[in-house]
Amino acid sequence: MTEAPTATVVDRLLHAAQKLLATKGIRATTVSEVAEEAGVSRAWLYRHFPDKTTLLGAAIIRLTDTFWTYARAELDAIDTFGEQLAAGVRIGRGAYDDPGALVIRLRTEEPEEFALCTDAAVAGLIPDLASFWRPYVETAVARGEVHPGHDLAQVSEWVARVLISLGTIHGDTIDPDDRVAVLSHVRRYILPGLTADPGTA
Template sequence: MSFPREHRPRKVRSVTQAATATVVDRLLHAAQKLLAANGIRATTVSEVAEEAGVSRAWLYRHFPDKTTLLGAALVRLTDAFWTDARRELDTIDDFAEQLAAGVRIGRGAYDDPGALLIRLRAEEPEEFALCTGAGVSGLIPDLASFWRPYVEAAAARGEIHPDHDLAEVSEWVARVLISLGTIHGDTIDPDDRAAVLSHVRRFILPGLTADPGAS
C-alpha cells in the first residue's frame, strides 16, 4: 500500500527533523559533559564528536565551529539551571527562606554540570564571553533580573518597605547572594542552611523592612 504523493515529503521532513534534533541533543549533551569536566579552553571539537558518537564532519553540519557549539551548550545549561531554580523558589512564599535557598542553589552551580555559568564566567571570562556574547559584567544584571519577581512579591507581602527602589533591591540581593555563596568567612558556613537563614533574618531583612528615607 502506498501513501498519496503529497504526504511523502512531509513524512520525510518529519523524520529528518527528528534525526537532526537527536544528533544536536547528543552533541550538546556531550559538550556539556566535557565543559563540566574540562572547562572551555580544554574542550575540543574532536572530543565532543567522539563523546557524542558522531564524526567531526557530522558535527560541523550542525555547528560551524567550537565557539558556536559551546555557546549553544552553555545557553542550554543556563536555561536548565534557572528553570530548576525557579521551580524550587516558586514553592516558597517567605522571602528569607527564598534567599537562603538561593545561596544553596548558587553554591550548587559550582558542582552541578547543569549550572556552569557562574563557574565558567569566573574561571574563563574571555572564553566565556566569546562563546556566549556576554562577559562577566553581565552576571550581576542577570541575577538581579532573575530575583526581581521574587523581590516584587516580597514587597507585595510587606516584607520590603514600600519606599525601596525594587530595581536597586534586586541588584543588592544579587550581590549579597554572590558574596554569601562564594566567599567563606569565620562566622557563617554557607553550606549550613540554618546559619544562612539566621544571617538573612538578622542582617538582610532588617535593611529591607526599614524605611530607606529614615536618617
C-alpha cells in the first residue's frame, strides 16, 4: 500500500472517518476500515491519531466546523446585529435539532460513544461559540449597535449563552422556530442591554 504525503493524510483519514460514520455509526466503525478507506496503513493512521476515539472525535469536530463555515457565510450576508442574532438561533437549531444531520444522528443514536469522542469539544462549547461571535460583536460596535464601553469578550460570551438558551431550552413565551418572534425578542430584550452605556448601569 502506497502511503500518501503527510500533508494530505489527515484530510484523507478524516474524510474516510466521516464517510464510515455516516454509513456505520461510531461503534461499528473500526480503525482498520478508516485506514483502508483512506488508502493508508494502520501504522500510518496511528502516526496522526493515537486511537479510535481521538480519530472519530476529530472527524465529528470537523463536521461541526464545516457547519459553522456555512453559518459564517450566511451571517456575513446579514446587515444588522439583531438580525444576525435571530439567524444565529435558527442556524444553531438546525445544527442540533435536525434529526437528519449526521452529527445529530450520532448524538441521538449513540450518545455515550458520541460524548466520549467529543468530550473535549463539548467542554469548550461556550468559549468556541463566543470566539465565533466576537467578530460580529466588534462589527456591531463599529456600526453603533453595541456600546463601545462594553467588555467585548464578556458580550461575546453572553451572546453565546443567550443563543444556546434560546435555541435549546423551550419556554412558554417564545417559539424559537418562529423567526419573527425571535427577532422581536432580540430587539426588545437583548439589544437594549447592549446599546446602553454600561457605565450608567
